[in-house]
Amino acid sequence: LAESRARxxxxxxxxxxxxxxxxxxxxxxxxxxxxxxxxxxxxxxxMREQIAALDQQVAVERATVEMRLAELVRLAQxxxxxxxxxxxxxREAADAAARATSEQERRQAVEAMLAEERRLxxxxxxxxxxxxxxxxxxxxQVARISAALDAAEKESAExxxxxxxxxxxxxxxxxxxxxxxxxxxxxxFGRLREVLGNRPGIQVVGDRFVFQSEVxxxxxxxxxxxxxxxxxxxxxxVIREVARDIPPDVPWILRVDxxxxxxxxxxxxxxxxxxxxxxxxxxTVVRLLALLGVPENRLAxxxxxxxxPIDPADTPEAYARxxxxxxxxxxx
Numbered sequence: 001l002a003e004s005r006a007r008x009x010x011x012x013x014x015x016x017x018x019x020x021x022x023x024x025x026x027x028x029x030x031x032x033x034x035x036x037x038x039x040x041x042x043x044x045x046x047m048r049e050q051i052a053a054l055d056q057q058v059a060v061e062r063a064t065v066e067m068r069l070a071e072l073v074r075l076a077q078x079x080x081x082x083x084x085x086x087x088x089x090x091r092e093a094a095d096a097a098a099r100a101t102s103e104q105e106r107r108q109a110v111e112a113m114l115a116e117e118r119r120l121x122x123x124x125x126x127x128x129x130x131x132x133x134x135x136x137x138x139x140x141q142v143a144r145i146s147a148a149l150d151a152a153e154k155e156s157a158e159x160x161x162x163x164x165x166x167x168x169x170x171x172x173x174x175x176x177x178x179x180x181x182x183x184x185x186x187x188x189f190g191r192l193r194e195v196l197g198n199r200p201g202i203q204v205v206g207d208r209f210v211f212q213s214e215v216x217x218x219x220x221x222x223x224x225x226x227x228x229x230x231x232x233x234x235x236x237x238v239i240r241e242v243a244r245d246i247p248p249d250v251p252w253i254l255r256v257d258x259x260x261x262x263x264x265x266x267x268x269x270x271x272x273x274x275x276x277x278x279x280x281x282x283x284t285v286v287r288l289l290a291l292l293g294v295p296e297n298r299l300a301x302x303x304x305x306x307x308x309p310i311d312p313a314d315t316p317e318a319y320a321r322x323x324x325x326x327x328x329x330x331x332x
Contacts, residue, residue, distance in 0.1 A: 017245075019245075020245060020246075020247055023247050023250065024247055027247065027249055027250075047155060051149065051153070054145060054148055054149050055149070057145060058145050058146075058149070061141055061145065065135065065139070068134055068135055069135070072132075072135065208257075208326045208327065208328055209326070209327040209328075210324050210325070210326050210327075211231065211324060211325040211326075211327075212320065212321070212323065212324050213259075213260075213281065213323035213324055213325060214320065214323070215227065215228060215231065216228030216231065216232075216281075216285070216325060217281055217284075220265075220269065220271075220277070222270075222271075222277060222280035222281045222283075222284050223284070224284060224285075224288065229288065232285060232288050232289060232292065233292060235289070235327075236288075236289050236292035236293060236294050237292075239254060239289065239294050239298075240293050240294060243294070243295070243298065250331075251331050251332040252298065252329060252330070252331055252332075253298050253299065253300050253329075253330060253331070253332055254289070254294070254298055254299055254300070254327060254328070254329055255300045255301075255302060255327070255328045255330055256282045256285045256286050256289075256299070256300065256301050256302070256325065256326075256327060257282060257302045257303075257304060257325070257326040257327075257328065258277075258278035258279055258280070258281040258282035258285075258301070258302065258303045258304065258325060259278055259304050259305075259306075259308055259309075259322060259323065259324045259325070259326065260274035260275075260277050260278040260304075260305055260306050260322070260323055261274070261306055261309070261318075261319035261320075261322045261323050262274070262306040262309070262319075262322075263319060265277065273305065274305040274306045275303055275304075275305035275306075275307075276303070277303075277305075278303040278304055278305050278306075279301070279302070279303025279305075280303070281303075281325060282301035282302055282303055282325065283301045285301070285325060286299045286300070286301040306322065309322040310322060310324075
């Protein structure tokens with residue numbers, strides 16, 4: 001029988017070592033995934049900054065185009081006014097020519113009027129041509145900026161897809177970590193069953209190992225009785241053994257939850273509420289486990305008072321079930 005148990009223990013150790021190596025590889029891949037995700041997020045942030053700068057530049061360019069168009073309208077109005085002036089000058093020239101006493105005076109008056117008209121018309125046409133060129137240049141700039149924005153938006157969409165893929169890979173890696181911790185949790189509870197046995201007042205419920213309070217503490221007290229100290233000594237041995245197999249980068253903790261029934265605490269006692277009693281019992285268990293060699297950074301104590309009953313009935317048996325200490329092997 002001893003040889004069979006030794007072979008079983010050796011097989012269990014080999015299985016744990018294999019799982020440890022697998023978890024280390026998963027951890028390494030997860031770190032690489034996180035680094036890649038961080039780099040992609042930095043790239044996306046830079047792309048978004050560039051898009052914001054391009055948006056601002058487009059807004060400035062559009063304002064400039066609007067200003068140029070307004071100036072073009074103003075010049076068109078000036079051209080219209082000059083045209084009206086030309087017509088008026090032509091009429092005045094005709095009148096002056098009609099009133100001139102000689103052909104020479106009429107010719108000189110007409111030439112003067114025409115010269116003035118040409119001067120004003122050429123100046124206006126030059127300004128209109130300049131504005132037209134500037135508008136065409138602005139339109140070309142707007143087209144280039146729009147093309148750059150389209151390219152940036154397309155690249156941003158591609159980055160979003162990449163980030164989504166990385167996020168999915170990260171979630172899968174995290175799920176693998178949770179599954180790995182679940183395997184250690186199953187091993188932990190299995191070892192507890194072997195060490196503590198099927199004793200009255202001790203049972204596994206889901207992901208919790210439950211001690212009825214009477215197994216560990218006298219009624220209304222937070223001081224462990226001798227049988228409770230022995231149970232914690234066995235429990236600490238299992239925790240230390242399992243902890244050696246869990247890689248140090250797995251963020252596990254053993255959470256000790258204290259629960260009480262809803263019977264009011266009588267006056268004159270050490271505790272003024274069931275909340276304080278349940279918290280004190282959880283702290284007592286945590287302190288003893290720490291003294292027995294369980295790392296303090298892997299322990300947590302929580303008091304729930306009477307607020308998390310497992311049996312809502314108003315009977316002595318239900319009250320006894322609700323007075324309990326629960327152990328959970330979980331992550332931070």
